[in-house]
Each structure stands twice: as C-alpha cells, then as structure tokens.
Amino acid sequence: MQRSKFLKATLVAAVATVALLGAQPAAAKTFKWANDGDVNSMDPYARNETFLLSFNLNMYEGLFRRDKNLKLEPALATKVEMPSPTVWRWTLRQGVKFHGGEPFVADDVVFSYGRAAGKGSNVAGNFVSVKEVRKVSETVVEIETKYPDPLLNDKLSQIGIMSKAWADKNNAQFTADMTKNEENFATRNSNGTGPFKLKLREPDVRTILEPNPTWWDKPEHNLTEVIFQRVANDATRIAALLSGEVDMVYTVPPQDTDRIKRTAGRKVLEAPETRIVFLGFNQQLDELPDTSVKGKNPFKDKKVREAFYRAVDVEAIKRTVMRGQSRPSALMIGTGLNGYDQAADVRPKFDPEMSKKLLAEAGYPNGFETRMDCPNDRYVNDEAICQATVAMLAKVGIKINLVAQTRAKYFAQILRTASDIEKSPQISFYMLGWSPGATYDVHNVFESLIQTPSKASGKGLFNAGGYSNKAFDALADKIEQETDKAKRDAMIKEATKIYLDDFAYIPLHQQVVVWAAKDNVDLVQLSDNYFPLRFVKMK
Amino acid sequence: MIAFIIRRLVQAALVMLAVAFIAFAMFNYVGDPVAIIAGQDLPAEQRIELRKSLGLDDPTPVRFARFVGNAVQGKFGLSYRTAEPVGKMILERLPATLELSIVAMIVALCVGIPMGVFSGLYPRHWLSRSMMTVSLIGISLPTFLIGILLILIFAVLLGWLPSFGRGDVVKLGMWSTGFLTVSGWKAVILPSITLGLFQMTLIMRLVRSEMLEVLRTDYIKFARARGLTNRAVHFGHALKNTLVPVITITGLQLGSIIAFAIITETVFSWPGVGLLFLQSVQAVDIPVMAAYLVAIGMLFVMINLIVDILYFVVDPRLRSSGAKAGAK
Numbered sequence: 001m002q003r004s005k006f007l008k009a010t011l012v013a014a015v016a017t018v019a020l021l022g023a024q025p026a027a028a029k030t031f032k033w034a035n036d037g038d039v040n041s042m043d044p045y046a047r048n049e050t051f052l053l054s055f056n057l058n059m060y061e062g063l064f065r066r067d068k069n070l071k072l073e074p075a076l077a078t079k080v081e082m083p084s085p086t087v088w089r090w091t092l093r094q095g096v097k098f099h100g101g102e103p104f105v106a107d108d109v110v111f112s113y114g115r116a117a118g119k120g121s122n123v124a125g126n127f128v129s130v131k132e133v134r135k136v137s138e139t140v141v142e143i144e145t146k147y148p149d150p151l152l153n154d155k156l157s158q159i160g161i162m163s164k165a166w167a168d169k170n171n172a173q174f175t176a177d178m179t180k181n182e183e184n185f186a187t188r189n190s191n192g193t194g195p196f197k198l199k200l201r202e203p204d205v206r207t208i209l210e211p212n213p214t215w216w217d218k219p220e221h222n223l224t225e226v227i228f229q230r231v232a233n234d235a236t237r238i239a240a241l242l243s244g245e246v247d248m249v250y251t252v253p254p255q256d257t258d259r260i261k262r263t264a265g266r267k268v269l270e271a272p273e274t275r276i277v278f279l280g281f282n283q284q285l286d287e288l289p290d291t292s293v294k295g296k297n298p299f300k301d302k303k304v305r306e307a308f309y310r311a312v313d314v315e316a317i318k319r320t321v322m323r324g325q326s327r328p329s330a331l332m333i334g335t336g337l338n339g340y341d342q343a344a345d346v347r348p349k350f351d352p353e354m355s356k357k358l359l360a361e362a363g364y365p366n367g368f369e370t371r372m373d374c375p376n377d378r379y380v381n382d383e384a385i386c387q388a389t390v391a392m393l394a395k396v397g398i399k400i401n402l403v404a405q406t407r408a409k410y411f412a413q414i415l416r417t418a419s420d421i422e423k424s425p426q427i428s429f430y431m432l433g434w435s436p437g438a439t440y441d442v443h444n445v446f447e448s449l450i451q452t453p454s455k456a457s458g459k460g461l462f463n464a465g466g467y468s469n470k471a472f473d474a475l476a477d478k479i480e481q482e483t484d485k486a487k488r489d490a491m492i493k494e495a496t497k498i499y500l501d502d503f504a505y506i507p508l509h510q511q512v513v514v515w516a517a518k519d520n521v522d523l524v525q526l527s528d529n530y531f532p533l534r535f536v537k538m539k
Numbered sequence: 540m541i542a543f544i545i546r547r548l549v550q551a552a553l554v555m556l557a558v559a560f561i562a563f564a565m566f567n568y569v570g571d572p573v574a575i576i577a578g579q580d581l582p583a584e585q586r587i588e589l590r591k592s593l594g595l596d597d598p599t600p601v602r603f604a605r606f607v608g609n610a611v612q613g614k615f616g617l618s619y620r621t622a623e624p625v626g627k628m629i630l631e632r633l634p635a636t637l638e639l640s641i642v643a644m645i646v647a648l649c650v651g652i653p654m655g656v657f658s659g660l661y662p663r664h665w666l667s668r669s670m671m672t673v674s675l676i677g678i679s680l681p682t683f684l685i686g687i688l689l690i691l692i693f694a695v696l697l698g699w700l701p702s703f704g705r706g707d708v709v710k711l712g713m714w715s716t717g718f719l720t721v722s723g724w725k726a727v728i729l730p731s732i733t734l735g736l737f738q739m740t741l742i743m744r745l746v747r748s749e750m751l752e753v754l755r756t757d758y759i760k761f762a763r764a765r766g767l768t769n770r771a772v773h774f775g776h777a778l779k780n781t782l783v784p785v786i787t788i789t790g791l792q793l794g795s796i797i798a799f800a801i802i803t804e805t806v807f808s809w810p811g812v813g814l815l816f817l818q819s820v821q822a823v824d825i826p827v828m829a830a831y832l833v834a835i836g837m838l839f840v841m842i843n844l845i846v847d848i849l850y851f852v853v854d855p856r857l858r859s860s861g862a863k864a865g866a867k
Contacts, residue, residue, distance in 0.1 A: 037818070040621045176622030183623045203621060203628070204818070205705070205810040231703045231808040232818065235687050239702045243694045377821075419587050 029538045030225040031521070033248040034237050038204045038230040043186040044160040045121040045175045048437070053123075053158055054530040055228070058209060059099070060160020060192030063090055063109070064153055068524050068535065070336060070440060072153060076104065076161055076193065085148040085483060086131075092139045096216045098163040099190070099197040106135040111164035111173075113143075113156075120175035126155040126438050148481045150488070151439040158438050166191040195219060195534045196226060204230055209533070221536050241266060241516055247538070248517040250531060254323045254380065260516045267517055269525045272327040272510040274334040275435035277379050279312070279389065279506040281305055281428070284466025288428040290401065292369035298362065299428070299465070305503035307358035308429075310351045311396045312389055314508055321384045326509035331496065332434070332445050334510045336527050339442025339492045344500065355396040367397025373430040374402060375410040380511045386431055400429070414464050421453050424466050432464065433511075440528070442492055446476040450499050467504040547847055551840045556607070558836035562829035563606045606829075615830035620822040625830045629812055634714050635705055636804070636811030640796045642727050643735035644789065651739040652785070655746025656778060662751065674740035686733040686806035693729060701726050703808040730807040734800055738792050745788060749781035787846070794842045798835045 040047055044056040057065070063077035074080075079091040096104040110133050117127035129149040134142045145152065167173050170185035190198040195215050200208040209226040211219060229246065231237040234253045240246045242263055252260065252268065260266050281299035282288060288297055298304045314328040330347040333340050359367060374386035383404040390400045405413075414427050436444035452468040453460030459476075460466075475495040482488040499505070513529045522537040573589050590596055594605070609615065615625035654674075658667035694702035706722030708715045717723025753759065754777055762772045801813035808814065812831060819827035 043622070046622060176617065183617065183627070187622055202810075203623065204632075204815065229704060229808075232814060233683075233703075233806050233808065236690060236703050236806055236808060239687075239690045239695050243698055243702055245694075245701060245703070 028224045029222055030227060031223045031248070031533070031536055031538060032227045032229065032246045033250060034229045034231045034240060034246045035250040036230070036232055036234070036237065039207060039228070041176070041187050042190045042198065042201060042207075043172075043175055043184065044162070044192075045116045045123045046187070048122045048125065050435075050529050054532070055207075056190070056192075057158070057160055057194065057530070058196045058226075058533045059190045059194045059198055060162065061194045062157045062159050062161065063092075064157040066157060066526070066528075066530070066532075068526070070526060070528060072157055075157075076109075080153065086145045087142055088145070088152055089136070089140060089142045092141065093216060094139060096193050097214050098166065098193055099212055100163060100166055102163045102165045102191075104161070104163075104193055105138050106141050108161050108164045109133070109141045110135050111167065112159065112161045115162065115167070115174065116159050118174060122175070123159060123438075126159060148483055150481075150483045151441050151443065154439045154441065160192050160194070162186070163191045195221070199225075206230075219534065221534050222538060223533065223536060226533055226536075238516075241518075244518070247521050248515065248523065250515055252514040252516045254325050254514070257323075257325070257514055257516070265519050267519055269515045269517065269523070270325065270512050271525045271527050272335055273435070273513045274337055274440070274510070274528050275379075275433050276329055276332055276334055276510055277382075277385070277431065277433040277508045278332065279308075279508065280430050280432055280465040281308070281467075281505075282424065282430075282465045283468070284424040285426075285428075288370055289426045290371040291428055292399075293364075298364065298368060298370075301362045302503055303358045303362040304364070305506075306348070307355040307362070307396065308393065308398070309503050309506050310348060310358070311355040311393050311398070312506055312508075313350045313392055314347065315350070316392075317385055317388050318509060321381050321388050322509070322512075325380070325512040325514065327512065328509045329507045330500070332449060332499070332505060332507055333436065333442045334527070337436060337440050337442065339445075339489075339496075341493060341496055344493070344496050352392075352396050359396065359398075364397075367399065369399040369401070370428045372400045372402050373410065373414050373427050374404040375407045375431065376404040378407040378410070379431075379433045382431060385508065416453060416461055416464060421455050421458070421461055425464055427464060430464060432462070434462065435528070442496075443476065443479050446472075446479065446495060450504060451476050465505075467499075467502070469498055469502060469504075472498045543851060544848065547844055551844055554840055555833070555836060559607055559610060559833055560603070562832040563603050565825050565829055565832075610830075610833055615833075616826045618819070618824050618827050620819065620824040620827070625826045628815060628827065629830055629834060630713065631715075632810060632812045632815050634716065635809060636797060636800055636813060638717060639727065639730055639734060639804070639809055639811060640793065640800060642731040643796055644738065644793055646731050647735040647738035647742055648789065651742030652746055654739075655743040656750060656773070658743070659747040659750025659754070659781075660773060662747075670743070674743055677736045677740035682733060682737070682802045683806050685736060686730070686803060689729045689733060690806070700729055702729075705810055730803050730809050733806070734796060734803040738796065741792070742785060742788070745785060746781055749784060750777060753777045753780050790842065790846060794839050797838060 035051065037051065039052050039055040040049075041052065042056065042059075044053070044060045046052065061075045063075060064072045065075040067073050074093075076093050076096065077090040078093050081089045083089055092104070092106060092109065098104060113127065113130070113133045115121065117124045117130065129145045129147060129152065130143055131146045132144045134144070136142050143152065167186065170189070172184050172186040174184070176184040176187055188201050188203070193216070195212055195217070196209040197212045198207070199210045200206070206227055206229045209228070211221070211223060231240055234256070237249050238252070238256045238260065241249045241260065257268050260268050282297065283299050285297055287293075287295060288299070318324060318326045318328055327335070328347065330345045331340065359365065372386060372390065374383055376383040379385075386402055386404060390402050393400055414425050414430050414432070416423070416425060434445060434449055436442065438444070447459045448462045450463060450467060451457075451459040451473050452470075453463050453466055472495055475491050475498070479488055479491050479495065482491065513525065513527065515523075515525055517523060520539040522539070524532070524535040526532075573586055573593070573595070594602065613626050617623065618625050618628060621628070654670050658664075658670050661667050690702045693700045701722070704726055705717050706724075706726035707720040708717050708723060709719040717727060759772060759777060762776050767775075799813075800809075800811060801817055803809065804811045804813035805817050812834075815827065816831045818824075819831070
C-alpha cells in the first residue's frame with residue numbers, strides 16, 4: 001500500500017515534469033514594450049543619458065552591476081582589492097564569452113575604459129580621477145587614480161565592457177566621431193557579455209533582443225525574445241497597452257494613470273525617481289536682471305531666501321499640479337541614494353505670514369518684482385509648477401515675471417559655460433532638476449550644485465545661482481577623498497546641515513516614475529528609472 | 540523652350556539657396572547643440588573640444604559656405620542625436636512616408652471622386668446632403684484628433700487594426716515596403732485614412748462644383764439632345780472635363796501630403812521622415828532638421844518645375860510667348 005502510493009506519487013511527479021519540460025519550448029515568451037523615444041545608439045558610450053545606458057546594459061555588462069535595491073554586486077569582476085588608497089585591483093570572472101564567441105579577457109577591460117574615456121565618448125566624465133588603467137595578467141586589471149576615489153566602482157558599473165577583437169575588426173575603436181560623415185559600426189551593432197544579445201536593429205522603429213544562451217549567470221527572467229518599439233505619441237502608446245499590442249510602456253503621462261488602473265488586466269507601477277526638482281536663487285550678481293530692486297541683490301540675504309522657501313507650498317503642488325505623483329523633499333538628494341539623511345529630510349514649515357515678516361525685516365515690506373526662468377519640456381509639469389510658484393509668491397507680495405521656454409534654449413541660458421565657469425549667467429530665480437547620475441552618491445550633488453563655481457577646481461558647473469560657502473566647500477572636498485565610511489557619513493551630515501541652514505535652494509520634490517504593464521508581467525521598478533530586462537518574468 | 544527651362548532652373552536654384560540659408564540659420568538660433576549632445580555632466584574641457592570639432596566657433600560666412608558645399612554633395616553630417624549619417628537616415632525613412640502618402644492619395648481619389656460625382660449629379664438627394672455635412676467634419680477636425688479617434692475605435696475597442704507602426708516590412712534593395720505583408724496592409728489603413736481625409740473632402744467638393752458647372756454647359760445639352768445615355772453623358776463627357784483641375788490639384792497636394800505627414804506619422808508612430816523630423820526638433824538635432832528642410836524645399840521646387848513644364852507643353856499660348864521670349 002505504502003509502496004504503491006509512493007510509486008503513484010513518483011509517476012505523477014514524472015508526468016508533471018515531462019509535461020513541464022515539453023511545455024517549455026512551446027511557450028515562447030515574447031516581451032513587447034514601448035517608450036516615447038528610441039535608444040539613440042547601440043554604442044554604450046554614445047550618450048550619457050539614463051535610457052540609453054539602461055537599455056544597452058542589457059547587452060553590455062560592467063565589472064559591477066546593481067541589484068534590485070541599487071546595491072552594487074559583482075558582475076564581470078569577482079574580487080576587488082585596494083593595495084593602496086589610489087590603486088584598485090579587480091580579478092575578472094573566468095570563462096565568460098562575448099555574444100560573438102570571443103573570450104572575455106583583461107585586454108577587453110583596458111580597451112573599453114580607454115574607449116569610454118576617449119574621443120567621441122560621452123561618458124568620459126566617469127574617468128576624471130583615473131590616471132592609468134593597467135593589465136596585470138589575463139585575469140587581473142588595475143586602475144591607478146590621481147587621488148583616492150571611493151566612488152570608482154559605482155562609476156564603472158555604468159561602463160559596459162566591449163570586445164576589443166570585435167571593435168578592432170569592425171573599425172569601431174572610437175565612439176562615433178561627430179565631425180565625420182560616416183557612422184560607426186558600434187552604433188548599430190553590439191557585442192557584449194550581457195544576458196541579452198541584439199537580434200535586429202531598426203532605428204526609431206524597433207529593436208529586438210534575444211537571450212544570450214551562453215550567459216555566465218543563471219537567468220532570472222523567462223523571456224525568449226524582447227521587442228522594443230518606439231511610440232512617440234502619448235495617447236497612441238497608452239492605446240497600444242490597452243489594446244494589448246504591447247506588454248509594458250515605460251513612460252506614462254500622469255493624466256492616463258487612472259484610466260489604466262481602471263482597465264482590467266493592466267497595472268500601474270509607481271516609484272519615486274532619484275531626481276530632485278528644485279528652485280534656485282542667483283546669489284552671485286550684485287544686481288539681478290529684470291528686477292525692481294536696484295543696486296543690490298536681495299537673494300544675497302538669507303532672510304529673503306527663507307521667505308521664498310516658506311511661501312512655497314509643496315504639498316499643494318503635489319496635490320494639484322502633480323496629481324499626487326511626487327514626493328516632497330527637503331534635501332537635494334533623493335531617497336535610496338548614498339548620503340540621503342532621513343532625519344534631515346524635514347521641510348521648514350510652509351508659513352506665508354512668516355514669509356511676509358521675513359521680507360519686511362530684510363527691507364522689502366511691500367515685496368519686490370523679479371523674473372523666473374523655467375523649462376517647459378524637461379521635467380514633469382515643469383511649467384505648471386513654476387506657474388503655481390508664481391501664484392504662491394504673489395500672496396506674500398513678490399511679483400514674478402515667468403519666462404518658460406524649451407529645454408535647448410533654457411539650458412543654454414541658465415547654465416554656466418564650461419569655459420568661463422565663474423561668470424554668472426543672467427538669471428535671478430530659476431528651476432532645475434538633478435539626479436546624481438553615475439555614482440548614486442550625494443557628493444555628485446555637492447560638487448555639481450552646491451560648491452562654489454571655480455575655474456581652478458572645475459566644481460560648481462551646475463551651481464547656476466552661484467551659492468557659495470567656504471566651510472561647505474572644504475567639507476565637500478574632504479568627502480570626495482575620504483574612504484572611511486563612518487567619517488565620510490559624519491561629514492555628509494555636517495555639510496547637509498550647512499546648505500539647509502543657508503536656504504541655499506528650495507528643493508521641491510522627487511518626480512514619480514510611472515510605468516504600466518499587463519498583469520501577467522512581473523518586473524522590478526528601480527528608482528533610478530533603469531529598466532533591466534533580466535528581472536522581467538511573464539506568466 | 541530651352542531658354543524657358545533654363546530660366547526656371549535658375550529661379551529654382553535661387554529658391555534652394557534661400558531655403559538652404561534658412562536651414563543654416565537654425566544652427567545659430569535653435570539653442571546650443573553642445574548642451575544637447577553632451578548631457579549635463581560632461582567636463583568643461585571636453586565641451587570646448589566638442590565645440591571645436593563641430594566647427595561651431597568658425598565665422599558665419601565660412602560655416603554657410605561649408606554647409607552649402609556639403610549639402611550639394613548630399614552630405615549633411617552626422618545626426619547629433621544618433622551619430623548616424625543624416626542622408627542615410629532620411630533615405631531609410633523616405634519609403635515609409637512615400638508609401639503612406641500614395642495610399643492616402645489613392646484613398647482620397649477613389650472615395651472623393653465618386654462622392655463628388657454623385658453629389659454633383661443629385662445635389663438635392665439626402666445622401667448628397669449628408670456627404671456634404673460629413674465632408675465639413677473632415678475639413679474642420681484636426682488630423683491628430685481624427686487619428687486618435689480611429690485608434691480608439693478600431694484598435695482599442697474593436698481590436699481589428701494595429702494602433703501604431705508599419706507592420707512587417709520586406710526589403711527590396713534600398714526600398715523597404717509594407718505592401719507585401721498582411722500586417723503591413725493592416726497597419727497602413729488607419730494612417731492613410733487619417734492623412735487622406737482632408738484631401739478626400741477637398742477633391743469631393745472640387746469635383747462636385749466642377750460637375751455642377753459642366754452640367755450647365757452647352758455641349759452637355761447637345762449631348763443629351765443627341766440622345767446619348769445618361770451614363771455616357773455623365774462619365775464620358777462631363778466627368779472627363781472636370782478632371783483637368785482635379786489632376787492639377789492632386790499633383791500639388793501630393794507634395795503637401797508628403798511634407799505635412801508629420802502629424803499623422805507622429806500619432807501612428809509611422810517610421811517616416813515626418814516622425815524623424817519631429818523627433819529631431821525635440822532633440823534639437825539641427826543637421827537632420829536642416830536636411831529635411833532642404834529635401835522638402837527640393838521636392839516642392841521639383842514639383843513646381845514639372846508643373847510649369849507641363850503647362851508649357853499643354854498650353855499653346857504659353858508656348859508661343861515663350862518662343863518669342865527665347866528669340867529675343
């Protein structure tokens with residue numbers, strides 16, 4: 001009896017296994033998804049933009065990669081050592097092959113980093129601290145840096161490794177050269193070690209990937225094919241999801257989320273993005289352009305900045321302009337990133353009465369008039385946020401003339417020019433957004449947005465308003481080179497307090513990344529808005 | 540005759556030079572391309588390097604001369620957005636736009652002419668009146684709205700037709716065609732209706748008024764007096780004479796259909812030159828915008844040149860004055 005039961009169970013299990021095995025090849029899992037823009041190039045170093053980096057990291061891999069919580073984990077490197085504070089040494093994973101069959105060796109790493117730091121590359125910014133990349137043996141690579149750079153591994157996780165033999169053969173040793181009239185082979189082809197390989201590339205139409213059968217890692221996804229299509233129009237893209245032509249859409253306009261939620265079999269995924277949208281003041285010029293205050297710059301007075309801060313109601317912006325899709329922030333860095341300090345993330349209270357009092361104390365009992373610059377096609381509802389801000393400031397007596405324009409003209413106007421970094425742009429009050437791109441660390445925010453613009457150090461390039469605090473500058477420079485985590489964190493806390501107490505900026509919120517998909521698609525939404533296909537599962 | 544054509548060619552060249560200048564002017568006034576190419580965190584020295592390598596620091600006349608020189612050879616440089624040669628990008632997308640435009644024009648003719656004939660013959664019939672009303676909608680509704688309504692009905696609610704894209708295409712040398720696959724034909728239906736609707740109503744109204752006019756002329760009365768059948772009168776004599784202006788309009792409208800397919804292509808994500816242009820505008824991809832402008836300018840200049848020459852061939856009066864002018 002007992003025996004027959006056991007037999008029966010075994011049989012059932014065997015049949016089930018056979019059925020499962022038999023079913024697997026038949027159940028082709030083709031995952032179709034759409035975005036409003038195309039991947040601009042298959043070359044992983046062509047543009048320093050989230051979508052391109054994210055897409056191409058499905059085919060190319062770095063020495064490290066990010067897991068579901070954005071923490072680094074080994075990919076093409078298996079071991080990392082630091083023989084000295086300025087030398088990193090990586091042991092490479094063995095037995096890895098590129099999609100084209102070439103074995104992965106140390107030469108590929110040295111070549112790829114040279115290519116990424118070289119002519120035509122757009123991701124060269126990650127190699128500022130690098131002095132030399134050396135091959136130690138076939139499986140060991142070293143980088144020597146000019147100064148201790150604790151964030152090097154983070155930066156390098158974005159740099160996919162390309163096959164040297166393949167690039168040499170196809171004359172793609174450099175990223176596309178914009179001055180020539182010929183395209184680079186790597187613009188339309190790809191050869192990495194990643195979980196997916198390129199099957200078909202039709203620019204602006206579709207890009208088809210298929211799993212890499214010889215991938216070194218065990219696939220978590222169950223896809224047999226991935227079709228990425230570009231659908232530029234918002235309404236059409238949402239229609240394609242509702243009609244079932246695509247399984248997932250990557251960007252969803254805020255006004256369509258409710259409709260998708262109401263549709264059976266479709267779901268909406270939302271997560272705060274790492275980017276902080278904020279307002280800035282010109283604190284550098286002695287007189288602001290287009291303002292009623294002559295002979296002095298009111299924003300140099302901390303009281304005026306605080307008055308502005310307390311007059312802006314971010315909760316109201318969240319409720320009305322953003323339709324709930326924002327996460328108000330007191331910090332210049334978003335949740336989930338290194339250096340985010342929850343204890344400090346408390347906004348000074350919204351208090352228009354106090355604003356009026358502060359303005360009167362500063363010598364502007366009747367307010368004043370000034371200009372605000374704002375993009376109208378860069379951040380979610382950017383122009384509407386500025387309009388709301390103008391209305392809120394009007395209530396405390398500040399009259400603002402809003403100038404909203406397209407991003408190309410906007411950035412050209414408000415940003416500092418790299419060749420003359422210390423010269424203030426002609427702006428007074430403005431909006432900007434920032435995400436600490438490659439490093440996911442607050443130091444990137446400090447050196448780009450908060451440190452004093454300086455020709456000597458090259459810092460502060462995006463500190464358009466020219467906020468300057470010597471104590472902060474000194475701390476930020478120390479943070480850059482500190483490798484002891486506890487000490488570094490303490491300094492970050494201190495620096496954060498300085499810029500908050502100074503009301504250097506008015507941080508508004510993190511946008512919410514909105515994706516939508518069919519119910520049968522399992523995917524992981526990361527707050528950096530990367531979309532690794534290796535986490536996608538279809539039922 | 541030859542002098543006439545040469546004169547026209549010189550005019551065409553001047554027009555093209557003007558178009559080229561406008562296209563070139565964009566390089567100066569549509570924002571800073573380096574800010575677009577470089578992204579936010581490229582180091583300062585590399586920005587300067589990039590400016591230099593793109594030749595953005597040279598004086599304006601030098602840059603214009605270089606632009607025209609390259610344009611004549613069909614070289615518009617690399618796209619700022621994708622780093623592909625601009626000429627190749629436009630050539631690759633041209634078949635999609637041409638196929639869509641031609642299907643749209645055929646739809647417009649095949650539906651517009653019969654409707655125009657019918658409403659011309661029976662102006663008081665209820666069907667004619669309702670056709671006139673519908674055509675008013677076709678003229679007044681904006682293209683993107685018609686497109687989105689069609690998508691909503693035929694793709695989302697009924698699920699019969701795809702909402703975007705071109706379906707599967709077959710490559711015939713340089714040309715990629717969607718006419719050889721079922722999905723290609725399915726995909727072209729909605730966009731061609733959207734694009735052709737305005738032309739259809741235009742043609743219908745044109746044919747109708749021409750028919751009404753022709754039917755009042757003496758030779759139609761004589762034809763009837765001869766005892767010809769209605770069919771012979773309507774289609775053999777009346778329709779034939781209404782078609783001259785229709786052909787002229789069709790020729791000219793084909794140019795504008797190709798040039799202004801931008802909106803339809805955007806709504807349906809149709810991978811043609813219009814969509815390419817729009818995406819290039821968003822990315823301030825000036826080389827593509829400039830090349831597109833020059834190409835469309837070229838198209839119109841060519842169409843006008845052909846029409847001029849055709850008039851010359853068709854109309855004997857023009858020919859004699861042209862001959863005189865040539866003799867001077």
